Amino acid sequence: MLDMVKKDVKEKKDNKGITVDKDDFSEWFTQLMLKADLADYTDVSGCIVFKPGSYELWEKIQKETDKRFKKMGIRNTYFPIFIPEKHLNKEKEHVEGFSPEVAWVTQVGNTKLSERLAIRPTSETIMYPSYSKWIRSWRDLPLKYNQWNNVVRWEFSHPVPFFRTREFLWNELHTAIATEKEAMEEGFNILDIYKEVCEKYLALYGLSGRKTESEKFAGGVASFKLHYIIPTGRVIEGPCFHYDGQRFAKAYNIKFLNKKGKEEYVWQNTYAISTRMLGTMFAIHSDDKGIIIPPKIAINQIVIVPILFDDSKEKVLKEANKIAKELSEFGAFVDERDNYKPGFKFNEWELKGIPLRIEIGPKDMEKNKVVLIRRDNSEKKIVDMKHVKSESDRILNEIQDSLYKKSKKLFESKIDHADKIDRLKKIISEKKVALSPLCKNIECEESIKYETGGAKAVFISEDKVKNNDKCIICSKKADYLVYIGKTY
Amino acid sequence: MLDMVKKDVKEKKDNKGITVDKDDFSEWFTQLMLKADLADYTDVSGCIVFKPGSYELWEKIQKETDKRFKKMGIRNTYFPIFIPEKHLNKEKEHVEGFSPEVAWVTQVGNTKLSERLAIRPTSETIMYPSYSKWIRSWRDLPLKYNQWNNVVRWEFSHPVPFFRTREFLWNELHTAIATEKEAMEEGFNILDIYKEVCEKYLALYGLSGRKTESEKFAGGVASFKLHYIIPTGRVIEGPCFHYDGQRFAKAYNIKFLNKKGKEEYVWQNTYAISTRMLGTMFAIHSDDKGIIIPPKIAINQIVIVPILFDDSKEKVLKEANKIAKELSEFGAFVDERDNYKPGFKFNEWELKGIPLRIEIGPKDMEKNKVVLIRRDNSEKKIVDMKHVKSESDRILNEIQDSLYKKSKKLFESKIDHADKIDRLKKIISEKKVALSPLCKNIECEESIKYETGGAKAVFISEDKVKNNDKCIICSKKADYLVYIGKTY
Numbered sequence: 001m002l003d004m005v006k007k008d009v010k011e012k013k014d015n016k017g018i019t020v021d022k023d024d025f026s027e028w029f030t031q032l033m034l035k036a037d038l039a040d041y042t043d044v045s046g047c048i049v050f051k052p053g054s055y056e057l058w059e060k061i062q063k064e065t066d067k068r069f070k071k072m073g074i075r076n077t078y079f080p081i082f083i084p085e086k087h088l089n090k091e092k093e094h095v096e097g098f099s100p101e102v103a104w105v106t107q108v109g110n111t112k113l114s115e116r117l118a119i120r121p122t123s124e125t126i127m128y129p130s131y132s133k134w135i136r137s138w139r140d141l142p143l144k145y146n147q148w149n150n151v152v153r154w155e156f157s158h159p160v161p162f163f164r165t166r167e168f169l170w171n172e173l174h175t176a177i178a179t180e181k182e183a184m185e186e187g188f189n190i191l192d193i194y195k196e197v198c199e200k201y202l203a204l205y206g207l208s209g210r211k212t213e214s215e216k217f218a219g220g221v222a223s224f225k226l227h228y229i230i231p232t233g234r235v236i237e238g239p240c241f242h243y244d245g246q247r248f249a250k251a252y253n254i255k256f257l258n259k260k261g262k263e264e265y266v267w268q269n270t271y272a273i274s275t276r277m278l279g280t281m282f283a284i285h286s287d288d289k290g291i292i293i294p295p296k297i298a299i300n301q302i303v304i305v306p307i308l309f310d311d312s313k314e315k316v317l318k319e320a321n322k323i324a325k326e327l328s329e330f331g332a333f334v335d336e337r338d339n340y341k342p343g344f345k346f347n348e349w350e351l352k353g354i355p356l357r358i359e360i361g362p363k364d365m366e367k368n369k370v371v372l373i374r375r376d377n378s379e380k381k382i383v384d385m386k387h388v389k390s391e392s393d394r395i396l397n398e399i400q401d402s403l404y405k406k407s408k409k410l411f412e413s414k415i416d417h418a419d420k421i422d423r424l425k426k427i428i429s430e431k432k433v434a435l436s437p438l439c440k441n442i443e444c445e446e447s448i449k450y451e452t453g454g455a456k457a458v459f460i461s462e463d464k465v466k467n468n469d470k471c472i473i474c475s476k477k478a479d480y481l482v483y484i485g486k487t488y
Numbered sequence: 489m490l491d492m493v494k495k496d497v498k499e500k501k502d503n504k505g506i507t508v509d510k511d512d513f514s515e516w517f518t519q520l521m522l523k524a525d526l527a528d529y530t531d532v533s534g535c536i537v538f539k540p541g542s543y544e545l546w547e548k549i550q551k552e553t554d555k556r557f558k559k560m561g562i563r564n565t566y567f568p569i570f571i572p573e574k575h576l577n578k579e580k581e582h583v584e585g586f587s588p589e590v591a592w593v594t595q596v597g598n599t600k601l602s603e604r605l606a607i608r609p610t611s612e613t614i615m616y617p618s619y620s621k622w623i624r625s626w627r628d629l630p631l632k633y634n635q636w637n638n639v640v641r642w643e644f645s646h647p648v649p650f651f652r653t654r655e656f657l658w659n660e661l662h663t664a665i666a667t668e669k670e671a672m673e674e675g676f677n678i679l680d681i682y683k684e685v686c687e688k689y690l691a692l693y694g695l696s697g698r699k700t701e702s703e704k705f706a707g708g709v710a711s712f713k714l715h716y717i718i719p720t721g722r723v724i725e726g727p728c729f730h731y732d733g734q735r736f737a738k739a740y741n742i743k744f745l746n747k748k749g750k751e752e753y754v755w756q757n758t759y760a761i762s763t764r765m766l767g768t769m770f771a772i773h774s775d776d777k778g779i780i781i782p783p784k785i786a787i788n789q790i791v792i793v794p795i796l797f798d799d800s801k802e803k804v805l806k807e808a809n810k811i812a813k814e815l816s817e818f819g820a821f822v823d824e825r826d827n828y829k830p831g832f833k834f835n836e837w838e839l840k841g842i843p844l845r846i847e848i849g850p851k852d853m854e855k856n857k858v859v860l861i862r863r864d865n866s867e868k869k870i871v872d873m874k875h876v877k878s879e880s881d882r883i884l885n886e887i888q889d890s891l892y893k894k895s896k897k898l899f900e901s902k903i904d905h906a907d908k909i910d911r912l913k914k915i916i917s918e919k920k921v922a923l924s925p926l927c928k929n930i931e932c933e934e935s936i937k938y939e940t941g942g943a944k945a946v947f948i949s950e951d952k953v954k955n956n957d958k959c960i961i962c963s964k965k966a967d968y969l970v971y972i973g974k975t976y
Contacts, residue, residue, distance in 0.1 A: 040618060044570045044605065049618055052563035052633070059564065075540035076547065080655055081569075081638055082532045104595040105607065108642040109588040117532065119593065119607075130528060130537055139827075145540070150569055150638065154596035167568055339627075 017347060021288055025232045029160070032282060036291045036352050039161045046159035046166035053352065054162070054278050056299050058169060062148055064201055065171065065273060068193045074144040074173060081150070082117040083126045090125065091251040097218020098122070101153040103166075119152045124219070124270065127174050128252035135266060137257045138178055142186070146173040162279025163236070163488055170274035176254060176266040180245070183267040187224065187241045190271050194239035195226055197273070202281045203294035203400055204228055205408035206238055209459030212482065214445055220270070221245035227459055227483070228407075229414045230283040233431030234488035235458045238280065239273040284407050285376075290351030292376050294403050295330075295396040302332035302392060303354045305345045307361030320360050323370065326389055330396065332358075350375060355399050356392060374399055415483070421451060421472055424484060428452040433485035435461060437478030439471035447473055448484060457482040505835060509776055513720045517648070517771060524779045524840050526770065527649045534647035534654035541840065542650070542766050544787050546657060550636055552689055553659065553761060556681045562632040562661060569637070570605040571614045578613065579739040585706020586610070589641040591654075607640045612707070612758065615662050616740035623754060625745045626666055630674075631754075634661040650767025651724070651976055658762035664742060664754040668733070671755040675712065675729045678759050682727035683714055685761070690769045691782035691888055692716055693896035694726055697947030700970065702933055708758070709733035715947055715971070716895075717902045718771040721919030722976035723946045726768065727761040772895050773864075778839030780864050782891050783818075783884040790820035790880060791842045793833045795849030801826075808848050811858065814877055818884065820846075838863060843887050844880060862887055903971070909939060909960055912972060916940040921973035923949060925966030927959035935961050936972060945970040 018031045033039045038054040050058065066076070082105065089095050098121045105117040120126060127145070135143060148171050159165055173190070177183040191208055198204045206226040216223035217240070226238040249255070249265035258264050285292040295301045304327075306320040320334045335345050342359070349357060359371040368385045372392065376399050383391045418424040418434040427434040438444060438457060445457050451473075461481035469478040506519045521527045526542040538546065554564070570593065577583050586609045593605040608614060615633070623631060636659050647653055661678065665671040679696055686692045694714040704711035705728070714726040737743070737753035746752050773780040783789045792815075794808040808822045823833050830847070837845060847859040856873045860880065864887050871879045906912040906922040915922040926932060926945060933945050939961070949969040957966040 040621070042568050042614065043572050043575065043617060044568045044614070047568035047570060049568070050566035052565055055565050056563065058566075075544065077540055077543050078538040078546075078638075078657060080530055080532045080535035080537070081640070082535060082655070084531050087531065100597040102597060103593045103605075105591045106594045107592040107604075109590060116595075117591075126530065126532070129531060133528070150566075152569070156597075167570070169566060 016344075017351065018288060018290060022231060022286070025230075025283075026160075028288075029279075029283060032286055032291060033161045038278075038282065038291070041161075044166075046155070048161045048165050050169070050275065054275075054282075057278060057281075057293070057297055058275055060201065060297050060299075061197060061273065061277065062171070064197045065193065066148075068197070069146055069171075069173070072144070072189070072193075073142075074146050074175075077145045077147050078149070079120075079123050079126050079130070079147060081120055083120055083123075085116055085118060087125045087129060088118050091219045091248055094124065094219030094248075094251075098153070101155055103152045103154050120149075121151055121153045122270075122272075123147065123149075123151075123172055124174065124248055125252075128248055128254060131174075131176055131266075132252050132254045135176060135254055135256050138259050141176060141178045141256060141266065142182070143176045144173065145175075146171055160279070160488075162282065163276055165275075168275050170272045173269075173271040175269045175271075176249070177268070178256065178258065178264075178266065180267050183243065183269055187243055187269050187271075190269075191224055191226065191239070191241045194271075194273050198226065198228075198238065198277065199404065201294065201297045202277060203296070203403035203407060204277075204281060204284060205404060205411050207411070207459075207483075209461060209483065211459055212445055212457050213440070214442060215457070215459075217242040217244075217270070219244065219247060221247060225459060228280050228284065229411050229433060229485075230280065230488060231410065232488070233414050233433065233485065235433060235483070235485045236276065236280045236283075236488055237458070238277060240271065242270040244268040244270060284410065285403055286353070289347075291353035292403065293353040293355060295355040295400045298331070298353070298355055300331040300333055300354055301396055302327055302330045302356045302358060303345075303349045304332060304334045304358045304360065305342055305349070306334060306336070307342055307359060307364075308338065309362060312362035312365075316360060316362055316365060319365055323358065323360065323385075323388060327358075327392055330356075330392060332392075356396060358388070358392075376403060418484075419470070419472065424448075424472060425452055428455045428484070428486065433458075433483055435481055436472040436484050437465055437469035438480060438482045438484075439474060439476055440479045441471070441474060441476075444471055444473035452484070455484050455486045457484055458487060459483050505839065506776060506778060510719060510774070513718075513771075514648075516776075517767075520770060520774055520779060521649045526766075526779070529649075532654075534643070536649045536653050538657070538763065542763075542770075545766060545769075545781070545785055546763055548689065548785050548787075549685060549761065549765065550659070552685045553681065554636075556685070557634055557659075557661070560632070560677070560681075561630075562634050562663075565633045565635050566637070567608075567611050567614050567618070567635060569608050571608055571611075573604055573606060575613045575617060576606050579707045579736055582612065582707030582736075582739075586641070589643055591640045591642050608637075609639055609641045610758075610760075611635065611637075611639075611660055612662065612736055613740075616736055616742060619662075619664055619754075620740050620742045623664060623742055623744050626747050629664060629666045629744060629754065630670070631664045632661065633663075634659055648767070648976075650770065651764055653763075656763050658760045661757075661759040663757045663759075664737070665756070666744065666746065666752075666754065668755050671731065671757055675731055675757050675759075678757075679712055679714065679727070679729045682759075682761050686714065686716075686726065686765065687892065689782065689785045690765060691784070691891035691895060692765075692769060692772060693892060693899050695899070695947075695971075697949060697971065699947055700933055700945050701928070702930060703945070703947075705730040705732075705758070707732065707735060707739075709735060713947060716768050716772065717899050717921060717973075718768065718976060719898065720976070721902050721921065721973065723921060723971070723973045724764065724768045724771075724976055725946070726765060728759065730758040732756040732758060772898065773891055774841070777835075779841035780891065781841040781843060783843040783888045786819070786841070786843055788819040788821055788842055789884055790815055790818045790844045790846060791833075791837045792820060792822045792846045792848065793830055793837070794822060794824070795830050795847060795852075796826065797850060800850035800853075804848060804850055804853060807853055811846065811848065811873075811876060815880055818844075818880060820880075844884060846876070846880075864891060906972075907958070907960065912936075912960060913940055916943045916972070916974065921946075921971055923969055924960040924972055925953055925957035926968060926970045927962060927964055928967045929959070929962060929964075932959055932961035940972070943972050943974045945972055946975060947971050 211223040220242040228236040246265040699711040708730040734753040
């Protein structure tokens, strides 16, 4: 008998809720994605469906980023998804970096193409031949064209929804600028936009930093990224700014006449934020009950669950809808379904991460009260009906703030200093990230991977190395402090 | 000497303005697209760059359509761009309709794929296997998932920017519904949304109508489209509603348990609006001076051109910027460039279609006046400074209204009745569209093409056929009135 009960409970769990702890990250994340209705697998290996539960959050990221881009004079365009092979091959390092992952169109209908077409893994090589045509004089600069599109990189390592899919969505902003100084200034301004969107909306704390020479963008001069750390201690490489100097300008012949009438190559930058940030957000904020969506990115910040009994149903529903109307600016809605019990509804909206739940039943109504329950920490608060709006607003802000602080704490708890190789190994084995002095010798950077079983120098700290800091590998003078960890 | 002057003029024209009349449509449209900075060719045959001048208008079409979709409970998703060949092949008519134009990925990196992947020409065949998995009971219906994406159809006929490109942008909305009745109701509601966006924003008059059996969507039961006519008399097939009945549901096994616990196939619809509507709008509203953007879709409705002289420059610029601020809700901006003469600026903004131009010079300022010039009909109006906002608002509404009326007039001027084949031939040879009685016999419909040199029965009129109407081809009893014309 007991066995049957247990089985029943387990089946119920299997059916709706998440059945493993967050510690079992990979299984937990897969269940989270499927059960919270965020994504689904398809028969195309490594490609997922972005279901509305995740796609609509991506739309909000787009909207907030795009608004800030437009204020900076950035304009949106759309370039072809196809890149003729000869264009892809013009910048040597770039093509070497991307060609192992390129998907090739070789046939249309029954006709074999005379030149195969790459599906864009990134669009430099299709955009820059146009830039070369369009840019003539200093009057045409700066040119700041962005696109929100799909790209394909046929990675052969294990695909993980949102984090590593063979097709993903992103923005790619490619600018052409008259001077190196302006190019660098623009770079950090745009990295700040990404940082602001991730902080304010996704409630994610991250650190920006320059990549080492071996980790930079293929074909660029220097790369800067925002970095996040998920609970498993893996580093997520987030939005990026690649400073390309004049390397692509020279490969694609993008020149302008300066004010003195002299021909010069332009300076170029490339930027992106991708759907990988959705995965980062789900991984960092969620818990064993499901996902937690930060209020500022949530489509619906509040769900109202009426407690319905036959004799008071109509009255309670009416009141619930009145409250929903009052809270319409928070996207509040009433879960009116009468074929589900309140407990079922609580679980469902916890699973799907609605930040705040309001419960209202006949007894609450008599006292002119409602119950507010936070998704992030399950805190309950009984609130006077007349304060429901101001209290909701206050609590939603508190949730947003608290999620951000928690993500910062998580990040900081994952960082440890290591001056010696043994300490570094220990930190990595504890699933954390080390901050260590390193020299620029490429062999030292390479050997980190072997010493730690796969960790790498992810990015360079903005903190300066001290005079007596020694490279953690060769013990010679260190050039910088680097964050060393495994990436996801 | 005269020759030199002429040459100079011609070169100037070549350089900026459009050098041919709208009557020479193909050349005029190409120049329009290139010179008004709307699009550009690329080295990928048949694919264009959507430059900001056109792409930003597409964003507005998306925004207005999407807002209305969301109100109807339609939700946005993103499905993979790739379709495994076995999925594409499940609905026989569908695959026959699309496969001649499919672009195939056969290789990734250096690896040959074991099953080649189609690049979506439309997404039924990748979405419906998921629908089959997701839909279990009547509680899961209606399911209304939309995506804004890129699709590829490798047409071999002559590509024309916006109208016929091998990659284009659109929305594709695919719904699954419990009953046939609801499915049909939904269909006309959504066609109305498209119609409203095209009327209110693009200022385009169009007629909706059902397609004949031979013109309907491959794999569907019935197709309805909105139709527009460009100045050459060619019909443009615009936004569409395809009623698929249960045909795809049967091919992809999309079933649900109804309220009585019985298994049924769902009923399905498919809808789309594409970047082709940008071409339609440019073709209909523009003139020999350039494009005309209807105010409601324009990013910048007003350009302010200050007339600058050395002694009053600062004062005039200050006033111009004050006006721009006052008119910020119209996206007004000041063309401050001092390396160009006012006449040059007038031409440029006329070419690029800004609906209203405001000129302000030192003499105007003395009289507290500004000059307002409409793009659509060149009408000038001198307006008191204090009325500039209300007058701008009024004139912009007038332009919007007038463009719509003009497009309606154009449409109507292109339609002529034809009961006899000779009359039909004459109408088509005059580059117009005929309204003619036709029977359902497929051979009669087919023979129209031969009789007219390529015109077809584009859509069925909502007007009923009269009792004594005879089929224009076989003279037997007619089944419907059809619009016969050449499409573009």
